[in-house]
Amino acid sequence: MLFHYHFWTPHVEETERFYVDHGFQVFQRIGKYQGDFQNFNPPLVWDDFREKNILFRIIEARKGTINITFGYGKKIIFDHIGFLISEKEQDLICENAAEMNWSVDRGERRTFINTPYSFRIELQTNKDIVDSMTDNIKIEELRIETKKKGLEDDLSALFGKTVNTIKSVTGDKVTIREAVITDFSSKQVVDPNGVRFVN
Template identity: 80%
Template sequence: MLFHYHFWTPNLEETERFYVNNGFRIYQRIGKYQGDFQNFDPPLVWDDFREKDILFRIIEARKGSINVTFGYGKKSIFDHIGFLISKKEQERICENASQMNWAVDRGERRMFITTPYSFRIELQTNKDIVDSMTDNIKIEELRLEAMKKGLEGDLSILFGKPVNSIKSIIGETVTIRDAVIKDFLSKPLVDPNGVRILN
């Protein structure tokens, strides 16, 4: 199940405000402050720490079975998408990735596959990464802009089946153009990093 995307962005506070204003809740904020990684989680708000020189590594917003994360970057850069899968599926996908010569980075809580399309794929088996597995609110489709053809075909090989939740167009950059979210109650909106959110 497609559940996640991540951006690096200079627009951290604006990105957080956008998602909160559209029904997401902030689950955590982790940033480097005075040399150490610290939590600035809710109930803290931006007024509590805006004047501090914090380099935010991750801010996590959740709604239903959707998890959107963002961290500080000098410009908006799309980093990865994430799929919530079983451990058995994870092993099979990692085997497929190895056969495709796609690098697999096995972490304690998650795995990342580096694609030749200039973004990564997170494989997550921990269901506690989302607020609800039964909620109707979910990512139905992400429309990615890529700089080369073949993404859908390669994802079919990687996952061993068609991945209908990912569509691609060829363009000048690598990013998410559209996120189609089921039960997103607002009219189409564009987040501060250029992702158009559609119902």
């Protein structure tokens, strides 16, 4: 199940505000302050720390089966998408990735696959990463702009089945163009990183 994406962005506070305004709850904020990584989690709000020079490594916002993360970057960079899967599925996907010569970085909490499309794929087996597995609020589809063709076919080979939640268009950058999310908004809106939402 597609559940996640991550951006690096200079618009950290604005990105958080956008998602909170659309019903997401901030789960955690981790940032570097005075040389150390520290938590600035809720119930803290931006007025509590805005004046401090914090470099946010990760801010995590959740809604239903969706988990969106972002951290500070000098420019907007789309980093990865994430799939929530079983451990058995993970083993098969990692084997397929090796056959495709895509490098795999297996970690204790999550696994990353490096794609030739200039973004990574996270494989997550821990269901505690989302608020609800039964909630109907989910990412129906992401439309990803890539610089080369073939993403859908490669994802089918990687997962061993058709991945209907990812559609691609070829362009001059790598980013998420559109996100189709259930029960998101009655009108089209665009987040601070250029992701357009359609209901």
